[in-house]
Every structure is written in structure tokens, then in C-alpha cells.
Amino acid sequence: MLPARLWRNTPVRVGFLFTTLFLTVLVIAGAVTYFSIQDELEDRLDARVLEEFTELQVEYEEEGQDTLIAEIGEEITTSSKGSESLVFALISKHGDLLAGQPGILPLAPGFHTIEIDGVRDEDSWFRIKVDVIDGLQLAVGINMRDIEEVREILVANLLTAAVAIILLALAGTILLTRRFQTRFDGLRAALQSVSKGDWNARLPVSSSKDDIDDFAQSINETLSRLQGLMEAIRQVSADIAHDLKTPLGRLFIATEEALSVLEKGNDPTSYLQEINNEARTINTTFEGLLSISQIEGGAKKERFQGVDLLDLARSIVEIYSAVAEDEGFCLNLKRPAEARYLVTGDRDLLNNLLANLVENAMRHCPGGSVIEIGLSSRDRAVLLSVADNGPGIPAEERDKVLRRLYRLEKSRTTPGSGLGLALVKAISDLHGGTLSLADNEPGLRVSLTLPIADRDQA
């Protein structure tokens, strides 16, 4: 029927299906109309023939055979001039033609449809009524030309409609197929580039916003998410290579040295201590990387619950104030009037976030610095900030410090894994927050904006 390749094309299939459907309906409707009109017309013809026949029969019964023959002759003359084309025939008991058209009788009594030659110089079908009156056989017929004409017009119209439907369907199918083919080709091309490794490729989305666009849109969102994950994996591998290989190298050296010291019969304790420390460092970095990827990969949000940030900030101040005091920092909490700062989230992770920011400030600021945790709320959001008056971060470095293992050159010597702010960023992202680093003039201000929780989630 259709070539297999075309048949796999959805618009072609739909076009074909609908054309078939329309044609079927047309044929059924056409047939019903045709036959009912034909029946109706035949009934009318029969009535007309019967009327003519009855008239002649009455004539015979009242006036006799001769008058009937004369009447038939008269009728033939009249009919040949009128619009109607009537035929008559009368034969005797013995089959002799008494009047009218030869070649019709004898016939069985009743209605007949027969072809008669040469009436008004044309061959035609006639509807004939035959009956026997006192042994005489009388036939009255009427030309079926009208029915024929109606029939022809009907058939012609139906055929025209069918052709129109087929042409329209074909045109529509071609148009639709082309349109869809162009769009599908676009989608396919984009997906193919993705499968070839171009993660930046996106499916084209037209301005019409139809179902295919919706579909393309969701695939694009999926692609973006996948791209993020791919980049995260790539980043983790690079990070591991970068920051785990170095301590692993040192660990390796320390074990070698411990072994050679042992061979010489000396005490390897200091090397073993070093090995232990390196292993600890490696583990800390590794665990940090793991938790960041776990959080970035989307930790389970069903465990989220209402968390009061004021509560959280207070307990952080309580835990850290003693250490801060000992190291000469001033750690305090600043907030406007008594209010609740309720967000939806993971309490442990948010705790982790705030502790990281405070520790970060303590690590990078000189003694005597002021570290201030700030809380405020503005339209449907809670603003949590940790600000210090320490050395701050140069504007061009602020985005980079949110990356894993990135450390300012000058802080290479201070302790820390370089994962703290990346973890903070990951936790903030998980909670749908926005994190920004700004100049506190002097110092650093890290601000986190979190959507406020609905009251019923409290």
C-alpha cells in the first residue's frame, strides 16, 4: 500500500486514516441518499402510472372496448406532445395488438421495469403497469428518464465530493507531514548532537507553545539537569586528581621512609604519625567531596521540615562564642524585633551551612575581628548573613571561591580543605536559596536568601 518508510510517519498515517474514514462515511451516506431517493421517485412513478391505468380502466368499464382503443390513440397523441413520455399497449385474448406500442405485451399482471426501443426516437427504460380486464391485457408505462437523471446527478456529485476529499486530504497530509518533518528533523538533529557529546545542544522550541514545544521544553530541562550532573562528575574527578593525589603522594613517601627507617633499626613513630595525619586529611577531603556531590545530586527532600533559623543561629552562636572569645573574635547575632524565621529544609544541613560560614570567617580573619550573624525577613524570604570585617575576598575571586577546592593563593597556608564554601553553595542550592558574596567594607558578607516556609508547615 504505502512504502514502509512513509507508513512510519505519523502525519501520513493520520492523513490516510482520516481520508479512509471520510470516504467510508461519504459512500455510506451517498448510498443511503441514492437508494431512498430512487425508492421515492419510483413510488411516485408507480402512482402516476396507476392513475393513468385506472382512468383507462374506468373508460373501458363505462364505454367499452372501442372507446378504450380510441382513448389510447388520443392519449398517445397527447403524450407525444407533453413533457411526460407515456406508452400504452392493449392486446386481445389471442394476443393480437389492438392499440399502442408493439413488443410490450404479453406480460404478467403487476408492475415491471423494462427497456423499450423507439419511443420518441430514443431507447429508454419504462415503468409498466399491466393488468387483465375481461380477458384483454392493458399496459400503461411511463418513462424513467427523470429517475435516471437524478441518479446521474447524485452519482456525479458524490464522485466530485470523493475526489475533493481525497485531494484535500492529500494536500493536508503533505503540508502537515512537511511541517512536522521539519520540526522532527530539528529535534532529531539536536538529540543526535547530544548523543555525540555536545551537551550544549538544545531542542528547538517554536513560539507556538504547542504540545511538541512542551515536550521539547521538558527534554531541554532534563538535558540541562544531565549536563549539570555530567559537569559535576567531571569536576569531582578533576578535584580528586588535584587535591587527593597530593596527600596520597605524601602518604606514600612517608610509608617508604618509615620502612627504610625500620630497616636501619630506628624508631618510625614520627613517620607513622605523619601517615596517620595524611590519611585523616585524605578522608576529610574525600568525605567533603562526597557530601557535596550527594547534596548536589539532590538529597531526599521528603525529609525537609520547618526549621527556625533564629533557633539555629542562636545555637551556633552558643557553640562558637566561647571559641571565638578565646581567639579574640567578637561573635554576635543581630536581628530586628522578635520574629520567627521559618524555612523549609534539612536542619542538619542548614546547621552545617551556618557553622561553615562562621568557621570560615574565624579561619580567615585576624584576631579582634567582629563576626556578625544577621537575620531579617522581607517579602516571603528570609535573609541570613554572616559578615566580618576581615580581609575580605577580591571582587573577581568571589565566584571562584564557591567552587570546590578553590582557595585564594594567600590562604593556601591556612588550614581548611577548600570545600567549605562549595558545600555552603550546594546546601543553599538544595534549599532553593540564593547565595551572594559581597564587600562588607571592609570584610566579607555572605548572604543567603531562603524562601519563607508556609505557616502550615511549621
Next chain:
Amino acid sequence: MRVLIVEDDARMADYIGNGLREAGHVADQVANGTEALSYAEATTYDLMVVDRMLPGLDGLSLVKVLRSTKNSVPILMLTSMGGVDDKVDGLEAGADDYLVKPFAFSELLARLNALARRPAVQQEETVLKVADLEMDLVRRTVKRDGQSIDLQPREFTLLEVLMRSTGRVNTRTMLLEKVWDFRFDPQTSVVETHISRLRAKVDKPFDTQLIHTIRNSGYSLHAPR
């Protein structure tokens, strides 16, 4: 104590087993969950150490099965993953505590000791006493040698935790969890600082020391020996 160690890594199992035997306990080692079930059926253990990743029946399922058979042996779960979800999964399955690998043996021992002594029925004590140190939990007052000591609320909680587990070791992480509900490993010496402030009030004015630092492990409050 009789401890069942369920761990498929032989090196790790030996490390825990030998450590526990050295500390004077009896330790049985099995390498998979199914075996662990028959051991737990046959013997009454005081404690179980269960690795989360096991061949066959995994750690989480093992704990669930044990709990469904009304076995209430205290269970410490070992996990390699330190994610919040992993910890919560373990506790929800019915484990009593968890520890992330790799860990220091002292941390494991301190946590096992804490688990083993966990009273089956929480008896409501109103006064805690260690040597000449007395804590009134109702009036929230602390006295030593008849002198009253003024403590901040959190210092009070810290001292209460140490007194309740007198003679046993509390590691830094255990204290962070119990006193501050803090599940995060601080890079700064927060616990040390709080302990030293508490010491300044509880120990320093007196002749004998009650709060002891256990090297590479944690803190313990006990009467002089």
C-alpha cells in the same frame, strides 16, 4: 560484653574484634547477614556491630529483620557513606547509633560502651552524684564540696551528660550530638573550649580533678582513683 561483629571485610572485622578482645570483651565475627541472623538467634548478645553493605542480606535489612523478631539488642551500624540520608536510613531501620568509616577505634569503643549501658527503662533520677559533685536536676543547681557552682544552661547540660555516663568516655562527636544536637565535624576546637570553661568552674577551685581528658579519644568524668 558479648559482641557480634557483622562485617564482610576481614581486615576491618579483625580490627574491631581484636580491639574489643583487648578491651576485655568477647567478640564473634560473621561475614554476612544470613549467618548473623542464626548467630543472633542462638546466642544472646549485649551488642551488635553491623556493616551496612553486606553480601546477601544487607545491613539495613538485617536490622529490620532482627527488630521484627522483637530482638532489641543494641545495634551500632557502620556506614561508608556519611550523607545525612544514609544516617537517617540506618536509624529508621532500627539501629541505635551509626558510625562512618573510617573511624578511630576509641570512637567505636566509646559509642559501644554508651550503647551497652543505655538503661532499658529510663529511670527518673533527680540527683546525680559523682564524688563530692552533686547535681540537682529538678532545681537545676550544682554543688561541689558544699559550694554551689553557677553554670550556663548549656554548661549544665554538658556536665549532666558527663555525669550520667560517669566512668565512660564521651568523644567530641558524641558530646556535640548529645549536648548541642550538632551533627557536623567542626574544624575548630569548640568542644575543647567548652570543656575547659566547665573545668574552670567545676575542677579548678577544688583539689581533685573530676573531668579527665582521655588522649586521642575524648573526655570522662569520674571520681579520683
